[in-house]
Amino acid sequence: MISPVTHPATDSHVTGNRLYDLIVELFPICRSITGNGVRQSLQILQQHIPLTVHEVASGTQVFDWTVPKEWNIRDAYIKNAKGEKIVDFKNSTLHVLNYSTPVHKKMSFAELKLHLFTLPSQPSLIPYRTSYYTENWGFCLSHNQYLAMTEEEEYEVCIDSSLENGHLTYGEYLITGETPDEVLISCHICHPSLCNDNLSGISIATLLAKELSSLSLRYSYRFLFIPGTIGSITWLALHEQSAFNIKHGLVTTLLGNQGNFTYKRSRRGNTEIDQVVEFLLTNTGKEHTIIDFFPYGYDERQYCSPGFNLPVGCLMRTPHGQFPEYHTSADNLDFVQAPYLQEAFSLFWTIIQTLEHNRTYLNLAPKCEPQLGKRGLYKAISGEADSKSREMAMLWLLNMSDGEHSLLDIASKSAIEVETLKKVADVLVQHQLLQQLP
Amino acid sequence: MISPVTHPATDSHVTGNRLYDLIVELFPICRSITGNGVRQSLQILQQHIPLTVHEVASGTQVFDWTVPKEWNIRDAYIKNAKGEKIVDFKNSTLHVLNYSTPVHKKMSFAELKLHLFTLPSQPSLIPYRTSYYTENWGFCLSHNQYLAMTEEEEYEVCIDSSLENGHLTYGEYLITGETPDEVLISCHICHPSLCNDNLSGISIATLLAKELSSLSLRYSYRFLFIPGTIGSITWLALHEQSAFNIKHGLVTTLLGNQGNFTYKRSRRGNTEIDQVVEFLLTNTGKEHTIIDFFPYGYDERQYCSPGFNLPVGCLMRTPHGQFPEYHTSADNLDFVQAPYLQEAFSLFWTIIQTLEHNRTYLNLAPKCEPQLGKRGLYKAISGEADSKSREMAMLWLLNMSDGEHSLLDIASKSAIEVETLKKVADVLVQHQLLQQLP
Amino acid sequence: MISPVTHPATDSHVTGNRLYDLIVELFPICRSITGNGVRQSLQILQQHIPLTVHEVASGTQVFDWTVPKEWNIRDAYIKNAKGEKIVDFKNSTLHVLNYSTPVHKKMSFAELKLHLFTLPSQPSLIPYRTSYYTENWGFCLSHNQYLAMTEEEEYEVCIDSSLENGHLTYGEYLITGETPDEVLISCHICHPSLCNDNLSGISIATLLAKELSSLSLRYSYRFLFIPGTIGSITWLALHEQSAFNIKHGLVTTLLGNQGNFTYKRSRRGNTEIDQVVEFLLTNTGKEHTIIDFFPYGYDERQYCSPGFNLPVGCLMRTPHGQFPEYHTSADNLDFVQAPYLQEAFSLFWTIIQTLEHNRTYLNLAPKCEPQLGKRGLYKAISGEADSKSREMAMLWLLNMSDGEHSLLDIASKSAIEVETLKKVADVLVQHQLLQQLP
Structure with a gap:
C-alpha cells in the first residue's frame, strides 16, 4: 500500500493553475440539468479520470420526482x-x-x-x-x-x-479501496458559464479523483458529477440500498474566490467528517465559519433527507447568495483564482488524509507507561528536529489508546496533528506497544 | 375544534384595561391565607369564570402540615x-x-x-x-x-x-380539553391590598381562563387560586395521585410592573414548559432573565418538591424582594399598569398557543425532498407576503420530521415561529406528506 | 467517631513553620530514585508518622520496567x-x-x-x-x-x-478508616536538595498524615513516599489488584512558592476528586488554573495509565517548568515560604473534609416541604449569625435529597459550602427528615 502519507498536500502534483485551466476549458459550455452541455462537460473530465457516464431516460420515476425531458x-x-x-x-x-x-x-x-x-x-x-x-x-x-x-x-x-424525451446524464467514478465503506465527493454540473458556482467544485473533484486513483486507499471513493437536486435524487433512487455505504461525504462547490472557508455540518452534526473538517479548519488558525445543517443549499439537502440522513456536509468558501457575483455573469474567469483553488484542493487533500489515517489503536501494555528508552524509541527518532513532539505523541497515543479514542480524538486533546500521530503510531505498532483496531 | 390559532394574542379580547380594572376591584379586600377576604375575592372572580370554591376544615392534616384556624x-x-x-x-x-x-x-x-x-x-x-x-x-x-x-x-x-376553627378556602377551575393531560396555572390569593404581588397574577389567570373557556383545546387547563404555601400543600395532599396529570405548569405573579420578564425554571430544568417559555422569551428579542430553580419563592417550591417534581416553572417580571415596592404599601394601584399587564397576558397566551401546537410529525416521503411544485404547494401560498418563509418552513418540517423533533425543536433550529410551522404542517398533512404523531 | 468537622483547617495544629522546618531538615540529603538518601529521608519522616519502609530488590520486574541498581x-x-x-x-x-x-x-x-x-x-x-x-x-x-x-x-x-545490586526503597502509611475505599496521597522523594519540587509535597503529605491519624475517618488514607516514575510503577505492579481500592487521589508537589494553585484533572476528568478540588478552588475566589489531564508530569502519569485509569489528579502551584527556579539550585530554602505551605496544607485539609462529608441523603418527607417551624428547626439555629443561610441550606437539602444528589452537587447548585450543608444535614437527620444513604 502506498500510503497517502507519502503524498501530502504540499507534494501533490495538482497546482492552482491546473485547477484553473480545467475551469477555463469548461467555462463556455451551456450546461443544464440535462442535455448535451452536460455530456460535453463530462467528456472533458474523462480526459482526466475514467468516469462512467450514465443516462437515465426522461419519465423515469425517482422517488417523488420524474426525470424531466431533455x-x-x-x-x-x-x-x-x-x-x-x-x-x-x-x-x-x-x-x-x-x-x-x-x-x-x-x-x-x-x-x-x-x-x-x-x-x-x-x-x-x-x-x-x-x-x-x-x-x-x-x-x-x-x-x-x-x-x-x-x-x-x-x-x-x-x-x-x-x-x-431523452435522458438525464451524470458522471460517476468509483475508486475502490480496502473496504466497501465509501467517501462521497459530490458536485453539481448543471450551471452554465459560472465559475465559482459549480466549475470550482467540478475542477477540484476531478483532479482530486485523479490524484487518489494512483494510491492504495483504505476507503472507497465515489465521485458524483450530477445535476443539482434532480441528479442527487436520481442517484439516491437508483442506489437506495448501497447509498448507505457512504460513511463520510462532502458536497463541493464555491471554492475559487477569496472568501474564507465555510463548513456546513451534516444533519447529524457530529459525525466523523464533521469532526475532521472542523478540526482541520480550526488548526489552520485562519478565520472560517462552521454552520449547522439547514435544509436549503446544495445536494446535501437530499443526502441529508431524513430517510437517508447520510453523514454528508458541504465545504465551500463564501456561501451561495452571500457574494454579489453569485448567479450573475460576474461569476466568471476573473472571479476565481488559482491560489484559492489550490488552497481549497489542499484542504480536501488533508481531509482525505485525515480520514484515511483516523484509526483507533489499543495499548498492549496499558498498565503504567512502557519503558520507551530500552527499546531505543527515543533514539529512533532523536535525529529529527521534532523529536520532542514525537515523544509527546508517543505518550498521548499510549495513554489514550484504550480502544475508545481515535487518532482524531487524540489530536483534539493533544493539539498534535493526525499525520504526526499516525507516523508515531506506526512505530509503536512495530514495537508491539499498540495494535490497530479494525 | 376551534384552534387557538384563530385566537392569537393580538386578537384576544382581553385588554390591559380589563386586567387593570379587575385589580382595582380586588384591591381593597383584606385577604389572608384563610377567611372571608379570600371568599369575597373568589366571588368577584366567579363573575368572570365558573370557578369552584373549596372549603377545607381547620385541623385537616395535609402531609406534614395542618390546615390552620380561620x-x-x-x-x-x-x-x-x-x-x-x-x-x-x-x-x-x-x-x-x-x-x-x-x-x-x-x-x-x-x-x-x-x-x-x-x-x-x-x-x-x-x-x-x-x-x-x-x-x-x-x-x-x-x-x-x-x-x-x-x-x-x-x-x-x-x-x-x-x-x-373554620376553613381554608381556595378556588379551582378546570377546562377540560381533548386529553386528561393538564396545564396548571397557579396563583396565590393570600396577600391583602398588594397589586403586583398577587393581584397581577390573579387578574391574568382569571381572564386567561375566561378566554380559554370558549375554545376547543388539546390540553385540559387547571387554574388554582390558593393561599401561598399552605394552599398548594393542601391541594397537593388532596390530589396526590391526580397531580401527576400536570404535564406543564406555571406559577403566575409579579406581572404588572415595568420590569423585564424573569423565568424561573422548573426543578427538572429542561421540560417542555421550560423550553417553550425560554424559546418565546428569546424570540421577543427583549431583555429577560432565565434563572435555575431554587427552593425558595412561591408555590413552585411545593410543586417541585422531590416527591412531586412536577414540570412547573414561575413566570414573573422583577422577582420578589428585588424591587423597593415589594411587600409595602407602594405595591399599589399606581405601581401596576395596564400595558405591562397586557404584555404579560400576551406572553401567557402565546405560551399556551405554543404548548397546544407543539406536535411531532412524521415525514411520509422521507427519502429526498418531495416535489412540492407539482402539488402546487408553492403556489398555494405564494399570494402571502411571507411565502418565502413558508417555503423554508416546509423544508424544515420535512427534513426534521423524523418522529424525534417537535415543532418547538424545529422552531429552535430554524428560528421560524411555532405558529407558522403549525400552519404549514397542516398544509403538508393535507397533502399527505406529513402525519401527526400521537 | 471524632468527625473532621471538629478539626477544621483553621484549627489544625499544623503551622507553616512546622511544614517549613521539616523541609529544612530534609534539604541537605542527596536523594535519588534509590539509595541511602531515600532511607535517611524516610527515617526523618518516621519521627512524625509510623510509615513502613519497603525495599524492592534490584532486578525485580515491574510491568515493562526493571527495578534498577541501587x-x-x-x-x-x-x-x-x-x-x-x-x-x-x-x-x-x-x-x-x-x-x-x-x-x-x-x-x-x-x-x-x-x-x-x-x-x-x-x-x-x-x-x-x-x-x-x-x-x-x-x-x-x-x-x-x-x-x-x-x-x-x-x-x-x-x-x-x-x-x-541493592534495593529500591519507598515509604507507605495507611490510615484505616470505616471503609476499605482509599484516598491516595502520593509524593515523589527522589529529588536531592530541591525544596519546592518535592520537599514541599513531602512535608505537606507527612503532616497531613499525622493530623489525620488521630481522627476517626470514613475513608482509608494511603500515603506513598516514592521515587518518581519507577516508584509508582513499582507500587502499582506490586498492588495490581488492590490499587483499585483507590477511589480518590492526589499527587502532591510544587506547593511552597507564591504561585497560584493549579489543578490537573484526572484522566477521567470529572470524578469526585476533580469536582471537589474544582469546587473548592472556585469557592476560594482566588485566581487558579484548572488543566485537563495530559500524559506528562508526575506520577499521575502512571496512576492514570489506561490499564489503571484511577481517579487521581495533581494539585500544585506553578507547574513544573513554568518557573525559572525549577530544577536549579534556586529551588532552595529561600524559594519556599511558610505562609504558602500553610495555605496549601489548608486546601488539602479542606479537600479531605469535603470528601469525608460528601454524602448523599434521602428526604423522608419528599412531598411538599415539611413544616420546619413546628419542629423548632428555625429556632434551633436562630441564635447563630448565619441562620438565614442555614434555613436556605435546609430548603436546598430537602429539595435536592432525592438520592441522586450528593452534598457536593447541592453545594454546586446552592453556593452553600459543603461543611455548612453537612452540619444542617445532621440536624435534619436527627429530626428524621433526612436519611443518609450508604
Whole structure:
C-alpha cells in the first residue's frame, strides 16, 4: 500500500493553475440539468479520470420526482428592428432562461418584456435564471441592455432549443479501496458559464479523483458529477440500498474566490467528517465559519433527507447568495483564482488524509507507561528536529489508546496533528506497544 | 375544534384595561391565607369564570402540615391619648399584622412598640407583615407615623379579629380539553391590598381562563387560586395521585410592573414548559432573565418538591424582594399598569398557543425532498407576503420530521415561529406528506 | 467517631513553620530514585508518622520496567591543577549528575567538559540533571564556575559513588478508616536538595498524615513516599489488584512558592476528586488554573495509565517548568515560604473534609416541604449569625435529597459550602427528615 502519507498536500502534483485551466476549458459550455452541455462537460473530465457516464431516460420515476425531458439549445438571440442582434446567446450562455422552450417570432416590446430578466441593482450584469419544471421561455440580459430597448420597437426573438424525451446524464467514478465503506465527493454540473458556482467544485473533484486513483486507499471513493437536486435524487433512487455505504461525504462547490472557508455540518452534526473538517479548519488558525445543517443549499439537502440522513456536509468558501457575483455573469474567469483553488484542493487533500489515517489503536501494555528508552524509541527518532513532539505523541497515543479514542480524538486533546500521530503510531505498532483496531 | 390559532394574542379580547380594572376591584379586600377576604375575592372572580370554591376544615392534616384556624378581621386601630385614630385599618389593610389575634386595651408606648413594625429605610411606606403560625398581634405603619408617636403617651389598641376553627378556602377551575393531560396555572390569593404581588397574577389567570373557556383545546387547563404555601400543600395532599396529570405548569405573579420578564425554571430544568417559555422569551428579542430553580419563592417550591417534581416553572417580571415596592404599601394601584399587564397576558397566551401546537410529525416521503411544485404547494401560498418563509418552513418540517423533533425543536433550529410551522404542517398533512404523531 | 468537622483547617495544629522546618531538615540529603538518601529521608519522616519502609530488590520486574541498581554516593569533587576543589559535592548535592557512575582520574578540560552541565542563560545557578537509565557520570555547575575553568589546565575528578545490586526503597502509611475505599496521597522523594519540587509535597503529605491519624475517618488514607516514575510503577505492579481500592487521589508537589494553585484533572476528568478540588478552588475566589489531564508530569502519569485509569489528579502551584527556579539550585530554602505551605496544607485539609462529608441523603418527607417551624428547626439555629443561610441550606437539602444528589452537587447548585450543608444535614437527620444513604 502506498500510503497517502507519502503524498501530502504540499507534494501533490495538482497546482492552482491546473485547477484553473480545467475551469477555463469548461467555462463556455451551456450546461443544464440535462442535455448535451452536460455530456460535453463530462467528456472533458474523462480526459482526466475514467468516469462512467450514465443516462437515465426522461419519465423515469425517482422517488417523488420524474426525470424531466431533455433540453438542448443551439442558438438564441433578440434582434432589433434593424436586424441587429442586441442579445446573443453566443456571447453568454446566461442570456437564455435555462430550459427555455423554443420560440421564433416577432413581437412588441410590451409582449417581449414579460420574458426579460434583469438585475436593476447590478445593471451591468446578466442574471442566471432557470425554469426547469414550468415550461417558459425568456432572456436574461443586463439592465443596461434592457434600458437601451425601446417601447415602440418590434423585436425578433429566436430560441433554437428543444425540450423532448431523452435522458438525464451524470458522471460517476468509483475508486475502490480496502473496504466497501465509501467517501462521497459530490458536485453539481448543471450551471452554465459560472465559475465559482459549480466549475470550482467540478475542477477540484476531478483532479482530486485523479490524484487518489494512483494510491492504495483504505476507503472507497465515489465521485458524483450530477445535476443539482434532480441528479442527487436520481442517484439516491437508483442506489437506495448501497447509498448507505457512504460513511463520510462532502458536497463541493464555491471554492475559487477569496472568501474564507465555510463548513456546513451534516444533519447529524457530529459525525466523523464533521469532526475532521472542523478540526482541520480550526488548526489552520485562519478565520472560517462552521454552520449547522439547514435544509436549503446544495445536494446535501437530499443526502441529508431524513430517510437517508447520510453523514454528508458541504465545504465551500463564501456561501451561495452571500457574494454579489453569485448567479450573475460576474461569476466568471476573473472571479476565481488559482491560489484559492489550490488552497481549497489542499484542504480536501488533508481531509482525505485525515480520514484515511483516523484509526483507533489499543495499548498492549496499558498498565503504567512502557519503558520507551530500552527499546531505543527515543533514539529512533532523536535525529529529527521534532523529536520532542514525537515523544509527546508517543505518550498521548499510549495513554489514550484504550480502544475508545481515535487518532482524531487524540489530536483534539493533544493539539498534535493526525499525520504526526499516525507516523508515531506506526512505530509503536512495530514495537508491539499498540495494535490497530479494525 | 376551534384552534387557538384563530385566537392569537393580538386578537384576544382581553385588554390591559380589563386586567387593570379587575385589580382595582380586588384591591381593597383584606385577604389572608384563610377567611372571608379570600371568599369575597373568589366571588368577584366567579363573575368572570365558573370557578369552584373549596372549603377545607381547620385541623385537616395535609402531609406534614395542618390546615390552620380561620382568621377574620373586622376593624383595627390605634388611638392616641386624645382618642384620635392614628393608625386605622380602614385606611389600609396592611396596617394589621396579618393573622393578628384579637386585642383591645390601653397600654404604654413601651409595651405597644414591641408590636409595631416599620421600615426605617423607607419611612413613608407601610410594610406588609404576617404571623401565620405563631400567635401574635401587631400593627404595621410607616416609620413617619411611628416617629410621631410619643414615649410618654398611653395608647388604645384594638384589633377586632377572630382566629377560630373554620376553613381554608381556595378556588379551582378546570377546562377540560381533548386529553386528561393538564396545564396548571397557579396563583396565590393570600396577600391583602398588594397589586403586583398577587393581584397581577390573579387578574391574568382569571381572564386567561375566561378566554380559554370558549375554545376547543388539546390540553385540559387547571387554574388554582390558593393561599401561598399552605394552599398548594393542601391541594397537593388532596390530589396526590391526580397531580401527576400536570404535564406543564406555571406559577403566575409579579406581572404588572415595568420590569423585564424573569423565568424561573422548573426543578427538572429542561421540560417542555421550560423550553417553550425560554424559546418565546428569546424570540421577543427583549431583555429577560432565565434563572435555575431554587427552593425558595412561591408555590413552585411545593410543586417541585422531590416527591412531586412536577414540570412547573414561575413566570414573573422583577422577582420578589428585588424591587423597593415589594411587600409595602407602594405595591399599589399606581405601581401596576395596564400595558405591562397586557404584555404579560400576551406572553401567557402565546405560551399556551405554543404548548397546544407543539406536535411531532412524521415525514411520509422521507427519502429526498418531495416535489412540492407539482402539488402546487408553492403556489398555494405564494399570494402571502411571507411565502418565502413558508417555503423554508416546509423544508424544515420535512427534513426534521423524523418522529424525534417537535415543532418547538424545529422552531429552535430554524428560528421560524411555532405558529407558522403549525400552519404549514397542516398544509403538508393535507397533502399527505406529513402525519401527526400521537 | 471524632468527625473532621471538629478539626477544621483553621484549627489544625499544623503551622507553616512546622511544614517549613521539616523541609529544612530534609534539604541537605542527596536523594535519588534509590539509595541511602531515600532511607535517611524516610527515617526523618518516621519521627512524625509510623510509615513502613519497603525495599524492592534490584532486578525485580515491574510491568515493562526493571527495578534498577541501587545508587549511593559519598563524595565528589573537581580539583584544579593547584589541588583546589573548584566543584564540591559537599556544597551542593546538585553538583553531581544524579546516578553518576564512579570515576577518579585526571583529565584534560577537553575530556572533562563533555561531562559538565551548566545553564548559560542562568549563569549563577547549578542545574539538576539525572541519568538513571543510561550509565554516565558528570558534574553540574554554575556557568560562572564553568567560565572560570581553563582549556589548558588538567583537572582531577572524583565521584565516590557505587551503582550495584541493592534495593529500591519507598515509604507507605495507611490510615484505616470505616471503609476499605482509599484516598491516595502520593509524593515523589527522589529529588536531592530541591525544596519546592518535592520537599514541599513531602512535608505537606507527612503532616497531613499525622493530623489525620488521630481522627476517626470514613475513608482509608494511603500515603506513598516514592521515587518518581519507577516508584509508582513499582507500587502499582506490586498492588495490581488492590490499587483499585483507590477511589480518590492526589499527587502532591510544587506547593511552597507564591504561585497560584493549579489543578490537573484526572484522566477521567470529572470524578469526585476533580469536582471537589474544582469546587473548592472556585469557592476560594482566588485566581487558579484548572488543566485537563495530559500524559506528562508526575506520577499521575502512571496512576492514570489506561490499564489503571484511577481517579487521581495533581494539585500544585506553578507547574513544573513554568518557573525559572525549577530544577536549579534556586529551588532552595529561600524559594519556599511558610505562609504558602500553610495555605496549601489548608486546601488539602479542606479537600479531605469535603470528601469525608460528601454524602448523599434521602428526604423522608419528599412531598411538599415539611413544616420546619413546628419542629423548632428555625429556632434551633436562630441564635447563630448565619441562620438565614442555614434555613436556605435546609430548603436546598430537602429539595435536592432525592438520592441522586450528593452534598457536593447541592453545594454546586446552592453556593452553600459543603461543611455548612453537612452540619444542617445532621440536624435534619436527627429530626428524621433526612436519611443518609450508604
